Amino acid sequence: xxxxxxSPLHSVRVVARRTGLTPDLLRxxxxxxxxVQPVRSAGGQRNYSDADIExxxxxxxxxxxxxxxxxxxxxxxxELRELAAGDQSAxxxxxxxxxxxxxxxxxxxxxxxxxxxxxSNLLESTLRAAALQLPSDQALDQVFGPLLLEIGARxxxxxxxxxxxxxxxxxxRRVLTxxxxxxxxxxxxxxxxxxxxxxxxHDLGAMLAxxxxxxxxxxxxxxxxxxxxxxxxxxxxxxxxxxxxxxIIDPSDPAHVxxxxxxxxxxxxxxxxxxxxxxxxxxxxxVLEQIGAHRLDSLAALRxxxxxxxxxxxxRPE
Amino acid sequence: xxxxxxSPLHSVRVVARRTGLTPDLLRxxxxxxxxVQPVRSAGGQRNYSDADIExxxxxxxxxxxxxxxxxxxxxxxxELRELAAGDQSAxxxxxxxxxxxxxxxxxxxxxxxxxxxxxSNLLESTLRAAALQLPSDQALDQVFGPLLLEIGARxxxxxxxxxxxxxxxxxxRRVLTxxxxxxxxxxxxxxxxxxxxxxxxHDLGAMLAxxxxxxxxxxxxxxxxxxxxxxxxxxxxxxxxxxxxxxIIDPSDPAHVxxxxxxxxxxxxxxxxxxxxxxxxxxxxxVLEQIGAHRLDSLAALRxxxxxxxxxxxxRPE
DNA sequence: TGAAACATGAACAAAGGTTGGACAAGCCTC
DNA sequence: GAGGCTTGTCCAACCTTTGTTCATGTTTCA
Numbered sequence: 120x121x122x123x124x125x126s127p128l129h130s131v132r133v134v135a136r137r138t139g140l141t142p143d144l145l146r147x148x149x150x151x152x153x154x155v156q157p158v159r160s161a162g163g164q165r166n167y168s169d170a171d172i173e174x175x176x177x178x179x180x181x182x183x184x185x186x187x188x189x190x191x192x193x194x195x196x197x198e199l200r201e202l203a204a205g206d207q208s209a210x211x212x213x214x215x216x217x218x219x220x221x222x223x224x225x226x227x228x229x230x231x232x233x234x235x236x237x238x239s240n241l242l243e244s245t246l247r248a249a250a251l252q253l254p255s256d257q258a259l260d261q262v263f264g265p266l267l268l269e270i271g272a273r274x275x276x277x278x279x280x281x282x283x284x285x286x287x288x289x290x291x292r293r294v295l296t297x298x299x300x301x302x303x304x305x306x307x308x309x310x311x312x313x314x315x316x317x318x319x320x321h322d323l324g325a326m327l328a329x330x331x332x333x334x335x336x337x338x339x340x341x342x343x344x345x346x347x348x349x350x351x352x353x354x355x356x357x358x359x360x361x362x363x364x365x366x367i368i369d370p371s372d373p374a375h376v377x378x379x380x381x382x383x384x385x386x387x388x389x390x391x392x393x394x395x396x397x398x399x400x401x402x403x404x405x406v407l408e409q410i411g412a413h414r415l416d417s418l419a420a421l422r423x424x425x426x427x428x429x430x431x432x433x434x435r436p437e
Numbered sequence: 438x439x440x441x442x443x444s445p446l447h448s449v450r451v452v453a454r455r456t457g458l459t460p461d462l463l464r465x466x467x468x469x470x471x472x473v474q475p476v477r478s479a480g481g482q483r484n485y486s487d488a489d490i491e492x493x494x495x496x497x498x499x500x501x502x503x504x505x506x507x508x509x510x511x512x513x514x515x516e517l518r519e520l521a522a523g524d525q526s527a528x529x530x531x532x533x534x535x536x537x538x539x540x541x542x543x544x545x546x547x548x549x550x551x552x553x554x555x556x557s558n559l560l561e562s563t564l565r566a567a568a569l570q571l572p573s574d575q576a577l578d579q580v581f582g583p584l585l586l587e588i589g590a591r592x593x594x595x596x597x598x599x600x601x602x603x604x605x606x607x608x609x610r611r612v613l614t615x616x617x618x619x620x621x622x623x624x625x626x627x628x629x630x631x632x633x634x635x636x637x638x639h640d641l642g643a644m645l646a647x648x649x650x651x652x653x654x655x656x657x658x659x660x661x662x663x664x665x666x667x668x669x670x671x672x673x674x675x676x677x678x679x680x681x682x683x684x685i686i687d688p689s690d691p692a693h694v695x696x697x698x699x700x701x702x703x704x705x706x707x708x709x710x711x712x713x714x715x716x717x718x719x720x721x722x723x724v725l726e727q728i729g730a731h732r733l734d735s736l737a738a739l740r741x742x743x744x745x746x747x748x749x750x751x752x753r754p755e
Numbered sequence: 756t757g758a759a760a761c762a763t764g765a766a767c768a769a770a771g772g773t774t775g776g777a778c779a780a781g782c783c784t785c
Numbered sequence: 786g787a788g789g790c791t792t793g794t795c796c797a798a799c800c801t802t803t804g805t806t807c808a809t810g811t812t813t814c815a
Contacts, residue, residue, distance in 0.1 A: 127520060128508050131772070136595035144793060146773080151792085162801045164772055166508065173689055189791065200690050237675035239658055240620050282672035285632065285660040293659075296614040302558050314603065340557055341611075342603040354600035357555035374781065378793080449761065462804065464762075469803085480812045482761055507802065 128158065128166035138175045139347060145175075152192035154178060177203060185372060226253075226262045231269060234287040235279075242287060246294040255298065255334050259327055260418050263291065267323055268398075288323060295323075299330045304338035309361040309428070312354050314342035315397075316365055316379045324366035324397045331418050332364070335425040348379045352386035361428075362392040364421070367399040377406045384410040392428075396421060446476065446484035456493045463493070470510035472496060495521055503596040541571065541579045548584050552605040553597075560605060564612040573616065573652050577645055578736050581609065585641055586716075589686075606641060617648045622656035627679040627746070630672050632660035634683055634697045642684035642715045649736050650682070653743040666697045670704035679746075680710040682739070685717040695724045702728040710746075714739060 131142045138145070148154040155174055157165040177199040181191050184203070191199065226249040233242035249262045270287055273279035313329045315322055322344035329341045340358045342351070355363050363383070367376060380403060384393055393412040395403070400414055407414045415421045449460045456463070464483075466472040473489040485493075495517040499509050502521070509517065544567040551560035567580045588605055591597035631647045633640055640662035647659045658676045660669070673681050681701070685694060698721065702711055711730040713721070718732055725732045733739045 127504065127512065127516070130505065130508070133595040136599070137593060139599075141794080142772080143795075147793070150774095160507065160801080162772085163774095164801065176689070187791075188793095200693065204693065237658070237672065240656075243620055280668065280671060282660060282664060282668040282675070285664055285668075286658060286672070289659045289661045293614050293619070296611050299611075301611070302561055338558075340555070340604060341607045342600060343607045346599060346603055350598065350600040350603075353598060354555065354604070357600070375793095378780095459805085460761080461806080465804070468763090478812085480761090481763095482812065505802075506804095 128168060129172065131165055131167075134167045134172055134175065137172055138179050140175065140179065148178075148188060148192070152188065154188075154192050174199070183372075226258075227265055227269075230262065230266050234270065234283055234290075237283055237286060239286050239290050242290045243294060246291065247297070250294065250298050255330070256419070256422065258298075259331060263295070263327060264418060267291065267327075291323065292326060295326045295330050299333045299339075301329075301333055301339045301341070304333070305336060308336055308338040310338040310340065310358050311362045311364055311425075312340045312342065312351065312358055312360045313364045313366075314346050314351060314354075315344045316346065316348065316351070316367065316376055316383070321368050322366070324368055325364075327418060328364050328366055328396065328421060331422050332425055335422055337425055348382040349386060351383050355387055355391055360391055362394060363387065364394040364396070366397040367395060367403065368397045369399060373399075373402050377403055380406055380412065381410055384412060394421065394424065446486060447490065449483055449485075452485045452490055452493065455490055456497050458493070458497065466496075466506065466510070470506065472506075472510050492517070503591075503594050541567075541575065544571075544580045545583055545587075548580070549587060552588065552601055555601055555604060557604050557608050560608045561612060564609065565615070568612065568616050573648075574737070574740065576616075577649060581613070581645060582736060585609065585645070609641065610644060613644050613648050617651045619647075619651055619657045619659070622651070623654060626654055626656040628656040628658065628676050629680045629682055629743075630658045630660065630669065630676055630678045631682045631684075632664050632669060632672075633662045634664065634666070634669070634685065634694055634701070639686050640684070642686055643682075645736060646682050646684055646714065646739060649740050650743055653740055655743055666700040667704060669701050673705055673709055678709055680712055681705065682712040682714070684715040685713060685721065686715045688717045688720055691717075691720050695721055698724055698730065699728055702730060712739065712742065 129137075131145060134140075135142045135145060140148075149156070155167065155171040157167040157171055160166055174196055177196060178188065178191060180203045181199055182188050186202070191202065194202070226245055229245045230242055230249075233239075233245055246262070250258045252258075253262070267288075270279060270284055274281070274284045311332050313325050313332065315325050325341070325343070329339050333339050340354065340360065342354060346354070351363060351365075354360070365380075365383075376399075380393075380395070387393060393410070394415055395407055395412050396415040396417075400407070400416065404414060406412075413424065415424060447455075449463060452458075453460045453463060458466075467474070467483075473485065473492055475483040475485040475489055478484055492514055495514060496506070496509060498521045499517055500506050504520070509520070512520075544563055547563045548560055548567075551557075551563055564580070567576045571580070585606075588597060588602055592599070592602045629650050631643050631650065633643050643659070643661070647657050650657050658672065658678065660672060664672070669681060669683075672678070683698075694717075698711075698713070705711060711728070712733055713725055713730050714733045714735075718725070718734065722732060724730075731742065733742060
């Protein structure tokens with residue numbers, strides 16, 4: 120009990136996993152900025168403490184928010200936390216792009232009203248009704264998609280309290296889930312892995328894509344937000360995927376996203392198609408063209424792409 | 438200590454059998470890390486005590502969990518026990534299912550296996566089966582909860598690839614959603630707002646709580662992760678809530694979380710109860726007591742709290 | 756006494772780490 | 786827009802860690 124209770128130490132690999140940094144970068148940060156100074160083993164290998172990991176995680180958060188490592192490296196943990204808190208709330212916004220579609224249906228209006236009045240039951244009922252009454256194409260393209268865009272826009276302009284935004288996104292998430300049964304895919308269905316690249320926190324666009332894919336008869340492996348390229352590649356491998364679809368929304372740090380895309384393409388077998396959509400995809404048009412990825416700028420485009428190469432494939436060799 | 442009570446001694450062979458290590462490895466560990474120092478016979482052969490065996494078994498557990506021998510060898514037995522306990526949380530709960538249905542353990546095992554093999558269909562089927570076969574109490578307390586804990590623990594240690602973790606959490610999220618219809622609450626149901634405070638990114642604990650609340654007959658407003666105190670308070674006001682429940686997991690930056698809790702309590706009408714749960718809640722026990730919040734350290738505790746003050750309330754004035 | 760079990764030091768291979776240097780892309784300054 | 790700084794990535798050569806194997810000698814015990 121009264122022992123000094125030295126907490127266990129961690130190898131580079133573990134720290135890399137837990138922070139999302141590569142071992143190389145970990146060492147580079149240490150060498151250049153003395154970001155942490157892990158204990159060394161007798162043979163010289165690094166042993167990181169829990170405190171080291173916490174500090175690194177803070178730095179990751181802060182740099183992901185756009186600050187440069189050189190500027191934040193000398194700061195103390197307390198200051199980092201403060202920065203992270205500030206950046207987080209400022210960053211808590213969806214995107215606003217795409218010229219606003221003037222044709223908005225009753226469902227859309229009702230849903231927006233329900234979200235404004237913090238009435239999640241009404242919102243959920245409205246969305247479910249839309250999903251049942253409309254063909255799922257239309258529900259997604261003309262209700263869910265625009266609703267998300269509108270909420271994002273208002274939120275960003277401060278016309279929508281965060282609490283309402285959270286309630287609305289949680290509800291939309293729930294209805295999307297309810298609309299989809301990923302397991303209903305036919306036996307010979309092709310498989311698609313869907314997520315967002317690292318540093319992209321909002322996964323609702325990806326969820327829309329997943330719903331479209333499932334309703335187009337594909338088998339879907341949905342990964343959610345913020346996965347680094349190598350993990351996406353590994354997921355594609357493990358799932359024997361025929362395609363990988365990414366949703367890119369957040370326009371900050373395009374350089375990093377570009378790199379991730381390149382790396383992903385290079386780690387993916389050539390036979391696996393790479394699809395990219397979302398409001399932020401346009402900013403990467405050049406990279407996408409260069410690496411031979413398909414840019415799909417609407418759910419309809421995604422659907423038609425999926426339909427044309429649907430389950431036609433010969434049965435996969437097991 | 439010389440004469441008294443010498444416990445029986447064991448040869449290498451016996452120790453090898455009981456620890457699962459080879460005699461060679463046993464000697465290597467002793468030579469390289471002084472892991473134990475068994476008494477020697479007159480002729481120089483090793484004689485291990487029961488204490489030696491216990492220590493070795495601890496080391497086997499901990500290394501099997503993914504830590505390297507060099508890092509854990511210098512730790513004391515107390516530390517090792519703690520690590521082993523942490524690493525094996527789910528296995529403990531696996532074993533702890535003696536109390537009832539052995540099927541519970543199988544669900545958990547199958548689910549973990551499916552997650553490891555990146556088989557989201559199997560994972561989803563398993564979880565749905567658990568949800569259908571078991572009373573929802575048991576499914577949440579003994580399958581979903583432990584599964585999340587185990588995945589979290591492995592992930593932290595780097596024993597679980599991020600891609601698998603994402604797939605698993607996305608799937609769990611989907612099944613939880615499927616289990617719950619928030620709109621099914623009775624007319625006179627009380628209302629609870631559920632989310633996580635600012636800087637807490639993981640909302641799965643909150644989702645578990647929401648499912649429990651819905652199945653206990655409460656009307657639920659689910660807000661998801663990372664809301665600042667003033668927004669939580671505003672949400673409670675708008676929803677005419679009778680309670681606010683928060684899930685706290687991430688132990689970093691306890692000071693900030695403490696402040697948020699204080700602010701939230703002060704902005705909430707006195708008639709609204711504040712419930713706090715999750716692995717990170719214990720760290721805030723003092724604050725919670727001080728501000729008069731209820732700390733609930735299990736889903737069962739949450740359920741019983743909710744049940745006792747269930748829908749008894751007089752109809753709320755509109 | 757002789758077979759089985761054990762001890763010891765040395766060696767090995769595979770996995771994983773370390774280092775320094777190089778490099779490209781983005782950014783800033785003049 | 787040339788040159789310099791910042792920052793993430795990559796590489797090649799080398800070192801550590803760790804489980805395993807081998808050769809050789811010693812102890813134990815039926």
